[in-house]
Amino acid sequence: MTASPLSRRRGSAAVVATAALALVLSACSDGGSGDGGGGGGGDDTASAAGEIDCTPYEEFGDLDGTSVSVYTSIVEPESDQQINSYKPFEDCTGVTIDYEGSREFEAQLLVRIQAGNTSDIAFLPQPGLLNTIVTEYPEAIVEAPAQTAANVDEYFDPAWKGYGSVDDTFYAAPLGANVKSFVWYSPSVFEGAGYEIPETWDDLLALSDQIVDDGAMPWCAGVESGDATGWPGTDFIEDVVLRTAGPDVYDQWVTHEIPFNDPQIVEAWDAAGEILKNPDYVNAGLGGVDSIATTPWTDAGLGILDGTCYLHRAANFYATQWPEGTTVAPDGDVYAFYLPGDGETRPVLGGGEFVAAFSDRPEVQAFQTYLSSPEWANAKAKVTDTGGWVSANKGLDPENLVTEFDQLNAEILQDPDSVFRFDGSDLMPGSVGAGTFWTAIVEWLTGADTETVVDQVEASWPTS
Known part of the structure; x- marks a missing residue:
């Protein structure tokens, strides 16, 4: 058989040396119980999602009784798993998360922005949409807080922060991920x-x-x-x-x-x-x-x-x-x-969602920080009992994922030799x-x- 182009040409790869981190979830400290609002699920949900250390959210002040609105394209039944994954944050902070999933999200998001009727948070399905919002409606979107940026720097391949940035300004942390290779x-x-x-x-x-x-x-x-x-x-x-x-x-x-x-x-x-x-x-x-x-x-x-x-x-x-x-x-x-390559590098093609904010209120920034944390990634894994979800967060414990295939996806994303690139047509x-x-x-x-x-x-x- 004639040698393929891959045996004749070796592509360069930047090796990301960040190791996967093991997460130890500690008991929730006093941070306000809240009523759970959009979280739903009661004690059973809290038990499934796990408890988290509330300390990182105390620096945002007393958030009890506040609310954060979220608009996404993730609808039922997957939306139930999203909502349940917010329960530990709600219990810690007293913030109510008001979730709206819509099949019309991509058509309606820019309409809402134009009308000045945006949610606090939106999950963007590709970097191109983030670029459009920042370029055309710069007054609508706000930069990610320093605490969120610190999480992304620590727990994600650097490429992900680039996809959530426009002109070197960081706006949107990655949420879920998919692997196409x-x-x-x-x-x-x-x-x-x-x-x-x-x-x-x-x-x-x-x-x-x-x-x-x-x-x-x-x-x-x-x-x-x-x-x-x-x-x-x-x-x-x-x-x-x-x-x-x-x-x-x-x-x-x-x-x-x-x-x-x-x-x-x-x-x-x-x-x-x-x-x-x-x-x-x-x-x-x-x-x-x-x-x-x-x-x-x-x-x-x-x-x-x-x-x-x-x-x-x-x-x-x-x-x-x-x-x-x-x-x-x-x-x-x-x-x-x-999908193999030359045997020496491990390129990974994929995609994912990004958390964009249209308000810089403390409760919104705290929620952004939670969604960029290992605590959220592990909570989401635990409540996704049907499988089919993974994150590129290196603090995600693959053992919390339900299926062997989800665990394989996490292992590929967390592999220090993997070089992730976002779907090119979306860029x-x-x-x-x-x-x-x-x-x-x-x-x-x-x-x-x-x-x-x-x-x-x-x-x-x-x-x-």
Whole structure:
């Protein structure tokens, strides 16, 4: 087999040496009991979430009887877990958290800001939205307090603070996180066939070739997502850019310090094409290469369950797409392994939410500080009894996460050798990241060559 670009080119990586911290939760000191307000759940909720040290919140003064309003896109049932995770803070401080989750959040947030009718806190789903708010409505948003910044400096990879900053001013601490650098597979099929989890990109291609030699088609994929068709393909390209060109070039690419059609980016698209545009590899059980463009992303990996597909690259949140009753575990129906690179670096593509504040009242700053702390991350893990949530907070104890897969996500995020980068299309201008980049993926999968589509995206990049 010909050596892949990843074996010919070694991307540089900044190693983050912060070790994971073990958290010892101490009993809550006298800080005002409060009525819990939006926390709900009573004593059972407090017991599940755990008690916290109230000392860090005493410096904000007597907060008893105050309230903080929160507006997010997180709705039921996940919103119940969010609300329950606030209970320790409410018990410590006497602050009531008034939570509003809305499916119209992204459409309505800027409308509310324009009308001067904002909540105290909003959870932003991408750095681009933060940039828009700071740029267009600078009077509406406030900087994060020093206590929140100190937590982020201590407990998060430095990249996360950058994503929550605009022009070197820190506004929004990270909240939850997701990991996109995964390949889903069937543990029982692998065991039966004698396949091993690949450690490098070349190993991954060798495994794919072995599956072909054994008379099967290895990969299944789909990028159809209604008005957002194409985004799963942009994730694939971004993951490969991190592996072929490295994180420094990735940063230059998403900020347009180098053009979208830079030769290093073309090389990454072609490396991704070794899988996605290889008719021997795709689209297992679904059609030819062009069927990827019309296969719903929600259904694309389901062939792993019936043996028609062996490999499906998708984020950790694909765990929610398996049919009810599917066991996600190392010895279950399906599981996922880290999408390998060159074997020397560990780039991780992902995403997450950020906590932005529109008030600097003491109770708001105290709540921001709580949400950036290990205490909140561990409380949230404990009340998320269905699994499916993780944080990049290095003070999160993976043992508090319900599922082995959630623990795997936390271990990847906390690994000192992991180099995290945010979803590139979310960092690019909206007209590109959620526009021409998506379109380019569809055209590329249905026959256009790499240079044609990357040239088109480069030509579409805003000039100001």
